[in-house]
Amino acid sequence: MARAAARYVCQSCGSVYGKWAGRCEACGQWNSIVEETPREAAPRGLGKGSGRRIELVALHGAAEPPPRRSTGIxxxxxxxxxxxxxxxxxxxxxxxxxxxxxxxxxxxxxxxxxxxxxxxxxxxxxxxxxxxxxxxxxxxxxxxxxxxxxxxxxxxxxxxxxxxxxxxxxxxxxxxxxxxxxxxxxxxxxxxxxxxxxxxxxxxxxxxxxxxxxxxxxxxxxxxxxxxxxxxxxxxxxxxxxxxxxxxxxxxxxxxxxxxxxxxxxxxxxxxxxxNPSALFLGDRDEANPVSGSSVLAGMEGTRPLLVEIQALVAPSSLATPRRAVVGWDSSRLAMVMAVLESRCGLELGMRDVYLNVAGGLRVTEPAADLAVAAALVSSALSRPVPAGTVAFGEIGLSGEIRPVAQPEARLKESAKLGFAGALMPRRTGGAKAGKPKREQATPGIQVRELARLQELVDIIREQPPEHRPEGAPASSTQPGETRSGDTRGEGRRSYSTGQT
CATH class of the missing domain: 3.40.50.300 (P-loop containing nucleotide triphosphate hydrolases)
Structure with missing residues (x-):
């Protein structure tokens, strides 16, 4: 049998070339094309009538679930x-x-x-x-x-x-x-x-x-x-x-x-x-002494509700380009939430260092984490803790609205089971309209506050008492939007925007 001609295959995407090249045109990888020489020639074309007829059945009919073998895990x-x-x-x-x-x-x-x-x-x-x-x-x-x-x-x-x-x-x-x-x-x-x-x-x-x-x-x-x-x-x-x-x-x-x-x-x-991963991820959290920059997300992973702590730190920056460090969440999503907080709620975060962490090493991908991330950011920026014993979940839109997410009842039941007494969540479909009282929550043991705009979340956190700091700890004397005495960076930005010198 004649030996097949050599071919060159990209090891990243599997694209085949007739000659070697330094860069794969399909995936853009460099030095990934390798020569491969199969020993057998390519198969010949299919002849007429050489196959066997297969049985065609209707779409409807009884379908039994496949048998399962339990692994014991x-x-x-x-x-x-x-x-x-x-x-x-x-x-x-x-x-x-x-x-x-x-x-x-x-x-x-x-x-x-x-x-x-x-x-x-x-x-x-x-x-x-x-x-x-x-x-x-x-x-x-x-x-x-x-x-x-x-x-x-x-x-x-x-x-x-x-x-x-x-x-x-x-x-x-x-x-x-x-x-x-x-x-x-x-x-x-x-x-x-x-x-x-x-x-x-x-x-x-x-x-x-x-x-x-x-x-x-x-x-x-x-x-x-x-x-x-x-x-x-x-x-x-x-x-x-x-x-x-x-x-x-x-x-x-x-x-x-x-x-x-x-x-x-x-x-x-x-x-x-x-x-019970929720209890494990929240094992080191002290609800008796809440701190600023921390919130609890009532998330969903498949069919399992999962509670995880979101930590944020908003600190003054000494750099021309402030730092943005994210662990366990999408950095692009963080930039979007910060932009909405600045443009729709008046919080100045652009010239501050922002650090975000999902505790426990978990990777969160669902949009329902937007509200919990925003709560942690606002809490750290205002130095006021999120209301104790409260979870948060909801998707944030670019206009500042809070959109509903899937399976809210399962999230609330898991939160109540772990001892949480309150929840910040989007207004559910069929809920109260503007100017009318919100409907009662059906989940026993947990008090729900349904939010329609992100500004409502900022107002709730702003009403909380300031974070208790131990003696000797430095306290922030400024709020977002204010400028420290002797700090000319904010003045320079305002003078530049108005055209003054």
């Missing part, structure tokens, strides 16, 4: 949609050392002790290294079949020789290779071909396939984008290695809901489930 089952589906493929990605291998080892150990046959194939570590990790976690007695291999042909041949396993773990897909390609493991062609062969093999035998995937510096799964389309579910492990909390987030799931999260705590014996 409730947080993992929640993100997976209720358990693992036989014949499905799940891709788990995350930063190095975040806990991907640890979680899968715990899951297959629980499945194996429950009677399922589990095979763990490691392409990065030796067998003894996996045994040492299992010994530290107390899982060395689990009946798991373990091997260290990287050749997909050898793996498939070994599994076909005996009874098929129920669960197969490949750690990781970037270390696997197919011997029909000359390219090195980890390249676009090898990752795509290895995943395709493993998925075809496991679906034919009804094996649940769990793949570990490396991530790039941008946080996405390394390899071709088609890899995420080939699998049935994509789960991301998030978290700061400086924190003990780990977030398992589902971004794709053909057998369940997306945007579900599972919360874990890294311990010496592995990953421990956190069944």
């Amino acid at each position: 409730g947080e993992l089952d929640r993100v997976a949609g209720g358990g693992l589906v036989p014949g499905s493929c799940v891709l788990i990605g995350g930063d190095p050392g975040i806990g991907k291998s640890t979680l899968l080892l715990q899951a297959v150990a629980s499945l194996a002790m429950g009677g399922a046959r589990c095979v763990y194939i490691s392409g990065e570590e030796a067998v003894d290294q996996v045994r040492l990790r299992a010994g530290r976690m107390g899982l060395d007695k689990a009946p798991i079949d373990l091997a260290a291999a990287t050749d997909v042909r050898d793996i498939v041949t070994t599994l076909e020789a005996g009874p098929p396993p129920d669960v197969l773990v490949i750690d990781s897909i970037q270390t696997m290779y197919v011997d029909t390609f000359d390219s090195a493991p980890g390249t676009v062609a090898q990752v795509r071909a290895s995943a395709q062969e493993l998925i075809r093999f496991t679906k034919r035998l009804g094996i649940t396939l769990l793949l570990v995937g490396h991530v790039t510096k941008e946080g996405t799964i390394a390899g071709p984008r088609v890899l995420e389309h080939m699998v049935d579910a994509v789960l991301y492990f998030e978290g700061d290695r400086g924190h003990e909390f780990r977030i398992l987030r589902g971004v794709k799931n053909r057998f369940g809901a997306t945007d579900e999260i599972g919360v874990f705590e890294m311990t010496g014996a592995g990953l421990a489930e956190v069944t």
Whole structure:
């Protein structure tokens, strides 16, 4: 058979070129195009009548839910949609050392002790290294079949020789290779071909396939984008290695809901489930002595309500360009909220340093966090705490209105369960109109204040007593919009805007 001509493939996006180039025209990456020479020629065209007829059915009909196999780890089952589906493929990605291998080892150990046959194939570590990790976690007695291999042909041949396993773990897909390609493991062609062969093999035998995937510096799964389309579910492990909390987030799931999260705590014996993450994220918060610059967001992650603390610090700046530091939230969203506070509410924040942090290492993406972020910013700018025992949620528009968000009742119930007595939220659909009293809140145990404009939030915080400061602590003698004595930066800005010298 004639040897196929060489081709050049971008390792970032998978684009194919006829010759080498320094920069990929499709994704813009430099030095990402690598030569790949497949050993087999391209397949010939399909002949007429060479295939088999497939059965076509109607759209309506009885649809039974897929069977589930529980892993024994409730947080993992929640993100997976209720358990693992036989014949499905799940891709788990995350930063190095975040806990991907640890979680899968715990899951297959629980499945194996429950009677399922589990095979763990490691392409990065030796067998003894996996045994040492299992010994530290107390899982060395689990009946798991373990091997260290990287050749997909050898793996498939070994599994076909005996009874098929129920669960197969490949750690990781970037270390696997197919011997029909000359390219090195980890390249676009090898990752795509290895995943395709493993998925075809496991679906034919009804094996649940769990793949570990490396991530790039941008946080996405390394390899071709088609890899995420080939699998049935994509789960991301998030978290700061400086924190003990780990977030398992589902971004794709053909057998369940997306945007579900599972919360874990890294311990010496592995990953421990956190069944009440709201209480854990708010564990260090002192409601008896509230401080300025702190608010509580009643958020939603998938179907789970989650309460998390938002911290803000607005401080005078000595720089021509004030600092903007954001951890756990979108910096562009922060700039928008600050612009609305300045233009619609009269708060001067543009020439001040602003720091924003989501406590606990959680990454918040929903627009409902706008109101809680605004409350923390206003509280820090005015040096007055948010009303004690109050949560906040709502989306802020550019005209200063507060827009409704999804599932407000679930947020309020979670807040009442954790002991919060008040909530600042948008005016609900069908609520009271301007000039009429607001309707009573249906959730018992929590007093709701429905807001229509962002200025109402500023007025509520302005009415609070000033923050109690310990003796000897410096107190701010100015409010936003005022200028300190001896500070000519504000005068210079006003003189410039009026054209005076």
